[in-house]
Amino acid sequence: xxxxxxxxxxxxxxQLGPGGxxxxxxxxxxxxxRDSDFPYRHDSYFYYLTGFAEPGACLVLxxxxxxxxxxxxxDLEREIWDGYRLGPQxxxxxxxxxAAYPSTEIDTRLPRLLENRATVWFPFATHAGLAARVExxxxxxxxxxxMGVLCPARQDDLCTLLDEMRLVKDAHExxxxxxxxAISARGHIRAMRRSSRMLRAGEDVREYHLDAELLHAFRDAxxxxxxxxxxxxxxxxxxxxxxxxxxxxxxxxELVLIDAACELDGxxxxxxxxxxxxxxxxxxxRALYELVLASQQAAIAATRAGQRFDxxxxxxxxxxxxxxxxxxxxxxxxxxxxxxxxxQRAYFPFYMHRTSHWMGMDVHDCGSYVExxxxxxTSEHQDPLTGxxxxxxxxRILRPGMVLTLEPGIYVRPAEGVPxxxxxxxxxxxxxxxxxxxxxxxxTRGVPVEPDAIEALMRD
Ligand code: MG
Ligand code: ZN
Numbered sequence: 001x002x003x004x005x006x007x008x009x010x011x012x013x014x015q016l017g018p019g020g021x022x023x024x025x026x027x028x029x030x031x032x033x034r035d036s037d038f039p040y041r042h043d044s045y046f047y048y049l050t051g052f053a054e055p056g057a058c059l060v061l062x063x064x065x066x067x068x069x070x071x072x073x074x075d076l077e078r079e080i081w082d083g084y085r086l087g088p089q090x091x092x093x094x095x096x097x098x099a100a101y102p103s104t105e106i107d108t109r110l111p112r113l114l115e116n117r118a119t120v121w122f123p124f125a126t127h128a129g130l131a132a133r134v135e136x137x138x139x140x141x142x143x144x145x146x147m148g149v150l151c152p153a154r155q156d157d158l159c160t161l162l163d164e165m166r167l168v169k170d171a172h173e174x175x176x177x178x179x180x181x182a183i184s185a186r187g188h189i190r191a192m193r194r195s196s197r198m199l200r201a202g203e204d205v206r207e208y209h210l211d212a213e214l215l216h217a218f219r220d221a222x223x224x225x226x227x228x229x230x231x232x233x234x235x236x237x238x239x240x241x242x243x244x245x246x247x248x249x250x251x252x253x254e255l256v257l258i259d260a261a262c263e264l265d266g267x268x269x270x271x272x273x274x275x276x277x278x279x280x281x282x283x284x285x286r287a288l289y290e291l292v293l294a295s296q297q298a299a300i301a302a303t304r305a306g307q308r309f310d311x312x313x314x315x316x317x318x319x320x321x322x323x324x325x326x327x328x329x330x331x332x333x334x335x336x337x338x339x340x341x342x343x344q345r346a347y348f349p350f351y352m353h354r355t356s357h358w359m360g361m362d363v364h365d366c367g368s369y370v371e372x373x374x375x376x377x378t379s380e381h382q383d384p385l386t387g388x389x390x391x392x393x394x395x396r397i398l399r400p401g402m403v404l405t406l407e408p409g410i411y412v413r414p415a416e417g418v419p420x421x422x423x424x425x426x427x428x429x430x431x432x433x434x435x436x437x438x439x440x441x442x443x444t445r446g447v448p449v450e451p452d453a454i455e456a457l458m459r460d
Contacts, residue, residue, distance in 0.1 A: 003051070003096050004051070004170075004172055005048075005049055005050055005051045005095070005096065006067075006096045008048060008049055008165065009049050009061055009065070009067055010065055011165065012049065012061060012161060012162065012165065013061055013062065013063055013064070013065040014063075014065075015161050016061070016062070016063035016119070016121060016161075017063060017118070017119060018063060018118060019063060019116075019117050019118025019119060019152075020062070020063040020117070020118065020119045020121060021060065021061070021062050021063070021113065021114060021117040021119070021120055021121065021152070022059075022060070022061045022062075022120075022121040022122065022158050023058065023059075023060055023110070023120065023121070023122040023130075023134065023158075024043075024045055024046050024049060024058065024059045024060075024061070024122070024123065024158065025043065025046065025057070025058040025059075025127055025130065026042050026043040026046040026047070026052075026054075026055060026056070026057045026058065027040075027041060027042055027043040027046075027055070027127075028055065029055045029056075039224075039225060040053075040055055041225065042054075042055070042266070043126075043127075044166075044266070044361035044362055044366075045123055045126075045158070045159075045162050045166075046058075046059060047266050047361070048162065048165075048166060048361065049061070050069070050095055050097075051095070052069075052071070052086070052091075052095055053266075054071060054072060054085065054086060055072070056071065056072040056103050057069060057070060057071040057072065057103065058070045058071075058103065058106060059097075060110070060113050062113075062117070066098050066099075067096075067097040067098050067099075068097065068098065068099045068100065068101070068109075068113060069088070069091050069092075069095060069097045069099070069100040069101075070088075070100070070101050070102070070103045070105070070106050070109060071085075071086060071087070071088055071091055071100060071102070071103055072085045072086075072087070072102070072103055073085070073087060073088065073102035073103070073104060074087035074089075087102075088100035088101050088102055107136070107137070110137040111137050111138070111139075111140040111141050114137055114138060114141050114151075114152060115141050115144070115149050115150070115151075116149060116150045117150075117152045118150075118152060118153065118154065119152055119153075119154040119155070119156055120134060120138070120152045120154070120155050120156070121155075121156050121157070121158040121161070122134055122155070122157075122158050123157070123158045123159045123162070124157040124158075124159060125159075126159065134155070138151060138152065159366065162366070163366040163367050163368065164367070164368075164372075166360060166361065166365065166366055166367065167358065167360075167365075167366070167367035167368075167402060168399060168400075168401040168402055169360060169401045169402070169403055169434070170401070173267060173360065174401065174403075174434055176264055176265050176266070176267035177267050177268075177269065177359070177360070177403060177432065177434070177443060178434075178443045179264055180223065180227070180261070180262055180263065180264040180267050180268060180269035181261070181269040181271070181432055181443035181444040181446070182443070182446050183217065183218060183221040183222075183223055183262050183264060183269070184217075184218070184227075184260070184261035184262050184269045184271045184444065184447075185271065185444055185445070185446030185447040186217045186221070186446060186447075187213065187214040187215075187216075187217030187218055187260065187261075187262065188214070188258060188260070188271055188273050188447040189446075189447050189457060190213035190214070190216065190217050191210040191211075191213040191214055191232070191256075191258055192273070192275050192279075192447075192454065192457060192458050193457065193458060193460065194209060194210060194213045195209075195210055195250055195256060195275070195277050195278070195279075195458070196277070196278055196279035196458040196459070196460075197460070199250070199252050199277060199278045199279075200278070204249065205249065205250040205277070206247045206248065206249060206250060207232040207233070207234050207237075207245045207246050207247060207248050207250060207256075208232075208245055208246070208247055209250075210232050210245070210250065210256065210258065211230050211232045211245035211260070214226070214230055214232075214258070214260045215230075217262075218262035221262075221264075222264070223262035223263060223264045224263060224264070224265070225262070225263045226260060226261070226262055226263065227261050227262055227263040227268035227269060227270065227363045228260075228261070228268070228270070228363045229244055230244070230245050230258070230259070230260035231243055231244060231245065231257065231258065231259040231260065231272075232244075232245035232246075232256070232257075232258050232260065233245075233248075233256065233257045233258075233426065234248045234249065234250040234251065234254060234256050234277065235248070235250075235251060235254035235255065235256075235424060236424035236426070237257075237426075238255060238256075238257035238274065238411065238424075238425070238426025238427070238428075239411040239412065239413050239424060239425075239426040240426075241352075241353065241411070250277045251277060252277055252278035253276075253277070253278065253282060254276075254277050255274050255275065255276055255277065255285055255425060255426070255427065256274070256275055256276075256277050257272065257273075257274045257426055257427065257428060258272065258273055258274075258275075259271070259272040259428065259430065261363075261444075263363075266361055267360065267361055268359060268360065268361065268362060268363040268365075269359075269432055269443070269444060270359050270363050270405050270407075270430060270432055270444075271430055271431065271432070271444045271447065272407055272409075272428045272429060272430030273429065273430075273447055273449070273454075274289065274292075274426070274427040274428060274429065275454050275458065276454075276455070276458075278458075279454075279455055279458030279459055280455060281451050281454075281455065283421075284419075284421040284422055284425065285425060285427075286451055287327055288327070288410050288412070288422060288425055288427055289427055289451055290451065291319070291320065291323035291324075291327065291410065292320075292408055292409060292410055292427045292428070292429050293429055293449060293450070293451075294319050294323065295315075295316040295317075295319035295320045295323070295408040296316065296406055296407075296408050296429050296431070296449070297319075298312075298315040298316055298318065298319045299312035299313070299315050299316040299355055299356075299406045299408060300312070300406055300431075300433065300439075300440065300442065301315065301439075302314070302315040303398065303404070303406065303433050303435060303439065303440040304398065304435065304436065304437070304438060304439045304440060305398055305399055305400050305435055305436065305437045305438075306397065306398065307397070307398050308371075308394070308395045308396065308397060308398070309356065309369055309395040309396040309397075309398060309404070310395040311398075312355050312356055312404075312406055313354055313355035313356060316355045316406075316408040317342055317347060317351070317355075318338065318342065320347055320350075320351055320408060320410065321338040321341040321342050321346075321347050322338040324341065324347055324350060324410075325337075325338060325341065327422075328419050329350060329410075329412065329418065329419070329422060330346060330347070331417060334417075343384065344384045344385075345383070345384050345385050348385060349413075349415070350410050350411060350412060351408065351409060351410060351411070352411070353407075353409070355406060355407060355408050356404045356405050356406060356407070357404065357405055358402070358403065358404055359403045359404060359405050359432055360403055365403070367396075367402075368396065369395060369396055370393040370394065370395065370396060371393075371394050371395065371396050371397050374393065374394040375393050377393060377394055378391050378392065378393055379391075379392050379393075380392070398435045399435060400435055400436050400437050401434070401435065402434075402435045403432060403433065403434050403435070404432075404433055404435070405430055405431070405432055405433070406430065406431055406432075406433055406442075407428055407429065407430030407431075408428070408429065409426070409427055409428030409429070410425070410426070410427050411425075411426040411427075412424065412425050412426070429449055430444075431443075431444045431445060431449070432444045
C-alpha cells in the first residue's frame with residue numbers, strides 16, 4: 001500500500017517534466033529570544049509530501065519518482081536535550097522514501113543529485129536564502145561540466161504545481177479540517193459562556209479570560225497550536241481588524257468579537273463569532289448583526305462548484321449595501337441606490353475586507369484566486385475610491401474539495417453622518433466551507449450564529 005504522501009509525491013513527480021528535480025526544504029527553527037525558540041511548525045509544502053514534522057529536513061524528488069530525504073542524524077546527546085529524532089536509517093521505511101541521508105551531508109549530496117538534470121524546481125519566495133543555496137549546490141555541478149556532467153539549465157517555481165494540488169483537498173484533508181473546525185467551535189462556546197457567567201457573578205472580565213477558554217479547548221482536544229493569533233476584541237476594539245487579545249475589560253451591553261481557531265495535525269480552521277458580552281443583544285447591535293448574518297447567508301447560497309470565487313463576495317456585498325441604506329448607516333440622498341453603493345464602493349468605510357480566502361494547511365492557504373485557463377483575459381476599470389486603474393482577471397471557478405471562508409462584517413467607527421447608536425460596533429461572522437457539487441458544507445457550525453441561539457447558550 002502506498003501512503004497518502006507517496007501518492008502525492010508520485011502526482012508531483014509526474015508534473016516535473018523530463019529530467020526535472022524538485023527540492024522542498026521544511027521550515028527552519030525560529031529563535032524567540034536567547035536560548036528560547038518559537039514552537040516549531042513545519043513547512044506546509046514539505047509536510048504535504050512527507051507527513052514528517054521534524055525540523056532540519058529536506059525532500060528531493062525526481063521526475064522518475066525517486067524520493068530522497070535529508071534529515072537530522074541520530075545524536076544521543078541532542079536527543080537527550082531536544083527529543084527523539086527519526087534519523088535517516090529509520091526514515092526510509094517510516095516515510096516510504098527511496099534514500100535518506102543525514103542533513104549534515106546536504107551540501108555534498110545535493111550537487112550529486114542535481115547532476116545531469118534538466119530543470120530544478122523549488123518553491124520561490126517562500127524560504128529565505130533558498131535560491132542562493134540552490135546556486136551554491138549548482139556551482140560544483142557546473143565545475144564538473146568538463147567531465148561531461150550536465151548542469152540544469154532551467155529553474156522553475158514549484159509553488160505553481162503544489163499550490164494547485166493543495167487547493168483541492170482530498171478526503172483525509174477534509175476530515176482533518178472538519179475535526180479542527182469542531183474543536184474550534186467548542187472553544188468559542190466556552191468563551192461565550194465564560195463571558196456571561198463572569199458578568200452575572202459581577203466579576204471583572206478581561207479579553208484574556210476569553211482567550212484562555214479558547215486555548216484550553218484547543219489543547220484539551222489535542223490541537224497542537226492555534227492556527228493564528230487569536231483576536232478577542234471587546235467593544236470598540238472590534239473595529240481594529242487585526243486586534244489581538246489584550247486586557248481590555250469586557251463590559252455588559254457591549255459586543256465581543258472573537259476570531260480564533262485551532263490547527264490540528266497540520267490543518268487550520270478559522271472561525272469568527274460576535275456576541276453580546278452579557279448574553280443579550282441590544283437593539284442597534286441586533287439590527288447590524290442580523291444584517292451581517294443575512295449577508296453571510298447570501299454568500300453561503302452562492303458557494304458551490306461551478307460558481308466563481310467572487311460570487312459569495314458579490315452576494316454578501318449586495319445584501320450589505322441594501323441593509324446599510326435601510327438602517328441609515330448610509331444616506332440614500334447622498335449615495336443613491338444599492339446599485340450605486342456597490343458601483344461606487346460606498347460601503348467600503350464599513351466593510352473594507354474581502355469575504356473569503358482559501359483555507360487549508362495554512363489559514364490563508366495557497367492557491368491562485370484567478371482561473372488558470374483564463375488568466376490572459378484581462379479587463380481594466382477605474383476604482384471609484386482611489387481613481388487608480390485596476391487590472392482584473394476572471395476569478396477562480398470553484399470545484400468540489402476547495403475550502404474557503406465566508407466572513408462578511410460591518411465595522412462602524414464614529415464619523416459625521418453615521419448614527420450614534422451604531423458607533424464602535426464591530427461585527428464579523430466567519431465559517432469555513434468545503435465546496436461540494438450542490439453547494440457547500442459548513443464545518444464550523446458547532447457554534448451557533450443565530451442571535452437567539454447565542455443568547456440561549458449564554459444563559460446556560
Ligand atoms: Mg478569521
Ligand atoms: Zn479568515
